[in-house]
Amino acid sequence: MTREIDYGNLMHRAMRGLIRSVLEDIAAHGLPGAHHFFITFDTGHPDAALADWLAERYPGEMTVVLQHWYDNLDVGEDGFAVTLNFGDSPEPLYIPYDAIKTFVDPSVEFGLRFESTTDDDEDDDEEPAEAINTDHARDSDEDGNKPEAEIVSLDSFRK
Template identity: 60%
Template structure:
């Protein structure tokens, strides 16, 4: 079989690197201005660590908001750790970059969506660094949060 350039994998790594760089800057200097992030991730992905009661509420996908209150943001090569407040209950989460499905900063109308297809998912399972393609998207939530979470329409943040 002829060798090809795997643009999808290259784009995947570049976009995950961008997220790592942004979060690293926030960990070091805090959130500038009105910037804040909505990050949706696959809770079933290897390496995800969340409290069992949160996993029960969000068995396949979860969206977190990094804005007013967060603590202990630690950015690592393969993912990040952060403590967030869930109904006056601080919980630590560990999220590998490979688990991220969307990354949105509504303050500047910036968003990334990592598309996966069934075929790409099978390739990821077979190859450690398999990669869905990332693309710029309009910042829209994937699904309404469940439980006691508040539903937020991102249009209200647009200027």
């Protein structure tokens, strides 16, 4: 019996921990400068909590924005709760970290993407993750356009 280091799941947990740390800081001190987040999550996750009308409108996934108005941000061990405004209707949400599909802060070109596996032979309970390259110090091309963010799949490092 050979034991191997499961880098994919270790990275998965570390990236979810990073999201938690960032949200804890925002809950304590507010959003600094131009920082804001686009968070896409699985609305069908068994631990996600959202209004019925939102679950019906977004049956698979939903992207929320934490930027100008949010309230009651409560960051926990397994997920976070927040109240957001949907068309002048404040609605509380609970988003488990395991339900998050993408976490992006476009102000600094940072993002994480978590993808599900469909392989039946995968022996992991957790899904592999991808990190969006955050090297925003890259030069622009001659027209002043920044290159697209590079997606690096952790699957390429797994056996």
